[in-house]
Amino acid sequence: MSSSHSSNGFAKHAIAVDVVLFTIQAGTLKVLLVKRQQPPYRGAWALPGGIVGPEESVDDAALRELQEETNIGNIYLEQLYTFGEPNRDPRGRVITVSYYALVNWQQFQLKARQRVSQADWFPVKRLPELAFDHRRIVDYALERLRNKLNYTTIGFQLLPKEFTLTELQGAYEVILSQRLDKRNFRRKMLQLNILEGTKEFKVNGRQRPARLYTFTEPKVVKLQEKGIIVPF
Structure with missing residues (x-):
C-alpha cells in the first residue's frame, strides 16, 4: 500500500x-x-x-x-x-x-x-x-x-447419515482427546431424544451387531434449549 x-x-x-x-x-x-x-x-x-x-x-x-x-x-x-x-x-x-x-x-x-x-x-x-x-x-x-461439545450437537456433523453409538462416542473421544465411560455416554446421548434407532445393524467381525442410529434434527442443536447440559 x-x-x-x-x-x-x-x-x-x-x-x-x-x-x-x-x-x-x-x-x-x-x-x-x-x-x-x-x-x-x-x-x-x-x-x-x-x-x-x-x-x-x-x-x-x-x-x-x-x-x-x-x-x-x-x-x-x-x-x-x-x-x-x-x-x-x-x-x-x-x-x-x-x-x-x-x-x-x-x-x-x-x-x-x-x-x-x-x-x-x-x-x-x-x-x-x-x-x-x-x-x-x-x-x-x-x-x-x-x-x-458440552452444549451443542456439533459433533454429529462428523458422522455419516447412519452411525452406531460406538462411532458417535469415538468421534467425541477423538475431539476431546480423552476416553469416555461407555455406559454413561450412551445414557446421556439417548436421553437427549435426538437419536432415532433404525431397523438396520452394522456387523463388525465377530462382535455383536450394532444398531444404526440417525440424528433427528436437521441442524446443530443447542442443548440448553432442551434444558440439558452434557459435560464430558
Whole structure:
C-alpha cells in the first residue's frame, strides 16, 4: 500500500477470511490445509482463505475461498473469531475473520484449485509449520470445538447419515482427546431424544451387531434449549 490512509482519511486495510475445517480419518482428528503458490509464504501450508471482495460479505467470501481452493462447498460455516494483530501479514494491515466447520471427509472430493498447489488433511497433533498466524487460529478453533461439545450437537456433523453409538462416542473421544465411560455416554446421548434407532445393524467381525442410529434434527442443536447440559 503506497499510503496508510485513503483519500477520505480512513486508514487503509484489507479484510480476509480463513477457514478451519475439521474431519476424522482413521480415528484421528484432522484439519484441512492448502499449500500456497504465491508470496508471501510461497510453498508453505496454510488454512484455506483469502481477501474479501469489495462487493461480497465475509460469509460469502469464506464459502467462495473454500470452494475455489479445495473444491469443498455447500457446507455450514460458523464464524469463529477476528484476528487483527498489526503485523500478522507482511503485505500490510490485514484483518482476518476466521470460520470453522466439521465435515465427513467421505462426502467431498478434495481437489487443489486456484492459487494452491496441494490440499490435504493433516492430524491436528502433527501439523507442519503454518503461514501467517494460522497455527493460532487452528488452536483457537479446536478449543472452541471442544467447548461446544458440552452444549451443542456439533459433533454429529462428523458422522455419516447412519452411525452406531460406538462411532458417535469415538468421534467425541477423538475431539476431546480423552476416553469416555461407555455406559454413561450412551445414557446421556439417548436421553437427549435426538437419536432415532433404525431397523438396520452394522456387523463388525465377530462382535455383536450394532444398531444404526440417525440424528433427528436437521441442524446443530443447542442443548440448553432442551434444558440439558452434557459435560464430558
